[in-house]
Amino acid sequence: MKHKLMIGVLFVLFGMSSLWAQTEPVEADSAVVDSTELYPAPVSHLRATDKPNDHGHAIVVEWETSADDGGGKNNVVLYQVFRSMSFDGPFDSVGTAPAGEGRFEDIGSKDRSSSSFIPDDTDLFYQIDAVTADPAIRTPSDILDPVQSSGQWFNTGRVPVLVAVLIFGLLTGIFVTSAKRGRELYVRPIGGIEAVDDAIGRATEMGRPILYVLGLGTAADVATIASFTILSRVAKRVAEYQTELIVPTYDPIVMSVAQEVVKSSYFDAGRPEDYKEECVFFVTQSQFAYVAAVNGIMLREFPATNVYMGKFYAESLLLAETGSLAGSIQISGTDEIAQIPFFIVACDYTLIGEELYAASAYLGREPKLLGSLKAQDWAKAAVVVLAIVGLVAANFGWLEFPTLFRVID
Amino acid sequence: MRRQIPFALVFIFGIFMVFQYFVPHETSEWAYEFLLDWIIVIGIFALALGIWSLFKVSVEKIKLGKEGAKYSYLTLVGLYLMVAFGFTQQTGGSLGFGYFVWIVLCSACIVALMRLRAVSDSGAKRMWGMVSLVTLVAAVLVAIFDDAWAFFLYTPEGLQNSMFRTFFDYVMMPILATMFSLLAFYIASAAYRAFRARNVLASLLLIAALLVMSRFNPFIPGAEYVAKASNWLMNVPNLAAQRAIVIGIGLGIVATALKVILGIERGYMGKG
Numbered sequence: 001m002k003h004k005l006m007i008g009v010l011f012v013l014f015g016m017s018s019l020w021a022q023t024e025p026v027e028a029d030s031a032v033v034d035s036t037e038l039y040p041a042p043v044s045h046l047r048a049t050d051k052p053n054d055h056g057h058a059i060v061v062e063w064e065t066s067a068d069d070g071g072g073k074n075n076v077v078l079y080q081v082f083r084s085m086s087f088d089g090p091f092d093s094v095g096t097a098p099a100g101e102g103r104f105e106d107i108g109s110k111d112r113s114s115s116s117f118i119p120d121d122t123d124l125f126y127q128i129d130a131v132t133a134d135p136a137i138r139t140p141s142d143i144l145d146p147v148q149s150s151g152q153w154f155n156t157g158r159v160p161v162l163v164a165v166l167i168f169g170l171l172t173g174i175f176v177t178s179a180k181r182g183r184e185l186y187v188r189p190i191g192g193i194e195a196v197d198d199a200i201g202r203a204t205e206m207g208r209p210i211l212y213v214l215g216l217g218t219a220a221d222v223a224t225i226a227s228f229t230i231l232s233r234v235a236k237r238v239a240e241y242q243t244e245l246i247v248p249t250y251d252p253i254v255m256s257v258a259q260e261v262v263k264s265s266y267f268d269a270g271r272p273e274d275y276k277e278e279c280v281f282f283v284t285q286s287q288f289a290y291v292a293a294v295n296g297i298m299l300r301e302f303p304a305t306n307v308y309m310g311k312f313y314a315e316s317l318l319l320a321e322t323g324s325l326a327g328s329i330q331i332s333g334t335d336e337i338a339q340i341p342f343f344i345v346a347c348d349y350t351l352i353g354e355e356l357y358a359a360s361a362y363l364g365r366e367p368k369l370l371g372s373l374k375a376q377d378w379a380k381a382a383v384v385v386l387a388i389v390g391l392v393a394a395n396f397g398w399l400e401f402p403t404l405f406r407v408i409d
Numbered sequence: 410m411r412r413q414i415p416f417a418l419v420f421i422f423g424i425f426m427v428f429q430y431f432v433p434h435e436t437s438e439w440a441y442e443f444l445l446d447w448i449i450v451i452g453i454f455a456l457a458l459g460i461w462s463l464f465k466v467s468v469e470k471i472k473l474g475k476e477g478a479k480y481s482y483l484t485l486v487g488l489y490l491m492v493a494f495g496f497t498q499q500t501g502g503s504l505g506f507g508y509f510v511w512i513v514l515c516s517a518c519i520v521a522l523m524r525l526r527a528v529s530d531s532g533a534k535r536m537w538g539m540v541s542l543v544t545l546v547a548a549v550l551v552a553i554f555d556d557a558w559a560f561f562l563y564t565p566e567g568l569q570n571s572m573f574r575t576f577f578d579y580v581m582m583p584i585l586a587t588m589f590s591l592l593a594f595y596i597a598s599a600a601y602r603a604f605r606a607r608n609v610l611a612s613l614l615l616i617a618a619l620l621v622m623s624r625f626n627p628f629i630p631g632a633e634y635v636a637k638a639s640n641w642l643m644n645v646p647n648l649a650a651q652r653a654i655v656i657g658i659g660l661g662i663v664a665t666a667l668k669v670i671l672g673i674e675r676g677y678m679g680k681g
Contacts (some may be wrong), residue, residue: 229676252459282459
């Protein structure tokens, strides 16, 4: 009985295995048929290089698209990029590129603790899968030879900027030197700057204060730095005329610098005892709360003159219109293109764009500063000439010329 | 010497920043980020100076009884309340009665201290001194013995304080939105002034403005041509002028930066 049972079990097992053996070739055959029909051709000419002009931790992988991408079976929907630290794997997916695309930038983190960290100067292996709409049906490429990422010490994409800066620096040096030697440099009159002295005189006569607004910029903004210079001149005149100066600030660092600027100007004017630290004060770092505070000052103190110099945004018109309603003479200057029209409409004098930067040289009349103004003018002339040449070159199809000025980040 | 050291620092770091722009290496980036972090550090210290400045100016106005001194009271109370709410949060079901007693006591203490600074009479000084001391001691005792709330000085729990959120969402935000909405009326009044046809140029400006304003109006006759004309105005003369200004600004920025780095421009240190 026991033997019969064993024979029976063996029989069943044999029968099942033979059945399995019968069915398996059928499945294998169908798979072979599927792979021939559905599996796309792999990508070819795979190459990987270190990403140029970067801090490292990045590789550019390029390939020629699969023969079944846009042609052939036309079933490739994307390419999946895999990376490994060893030829034998394991390979991790680092991203995908859509069909038709033959390039992928594997930009990793420089943070060692990040999961996307790519070590520099270490062999990296790449493999690309051509993937169909069914993610299981895909064809991997060969594994690429190792490639290493590294950081560069010079960004060759920024050569045009370097050349421009060097030429401009050279021009500045030449004109500053020639101005120092006593050469007369003509600077066209700038109405807004010439009005500063008159405005201070008016405030003195009226016995009303001068309101100086440095805008919403930080001390790192060049417009604010230019504004400090103008504030220094204004404060010096104010100290000489013994007029009151009010400087409400938006940024606490700007406040600290402005306090120092005004204090030094009072010292230079020989009236250190007239300086009050409270004349330069911090208001808030909320844009419209700042507007409310400054508008309040305008409507309570009725300053004879309002000077707006620096970076301004949506508050420009709110300030300038209120100042206009309060009957103050208003002088403004900003490098924010969108705010210039508002100032032109609401103020008596407006320094447009670069005039803000020219103001310090114009007010001081120092040869060194005037020399840099001349350099600016020459640079502008050069830009105009280059723009015309570029226009002609582009129209005649000489595209190498515009390419010379392309900055690649 | 007092000015030579800052100029030397400006030169060194200015030159570094110029070269850093052309050096993408990780070391250069690290140094750049390290230096930028200093701005945050300086900003935090400067903010303390700023708040102190605001406090001093407000107290001074109150002391001198200047016009609008009542706004200074409001500024100081608002400043104090938002700081107090922002650093405290309930630990149980609600903030409780003790919390409001604490707020009132602290407010009373601040007002008493301000009065103490403002008055000159010795009797009044003594009285306000006593009031400030008593309210301060009472506020400290309430803070110690009331368990319904706690101070959160290092974590942001205080920003979820219901009083903080109420003041921020239902007082501050509507006020700021109101200030911003004034811009619409100011634009109208500024446009009226700008577009008055006083001479040929102003008339041209008026015509251009009318065309641009009518750009999206489908009901005017010849809307298609108006749209084309206004698009041309915006994309050709307007853009050309803007680009010219931008080029000038760019050169001005480079020139100013060079002047600052080389020590030619010293106005930012008060040495004009």
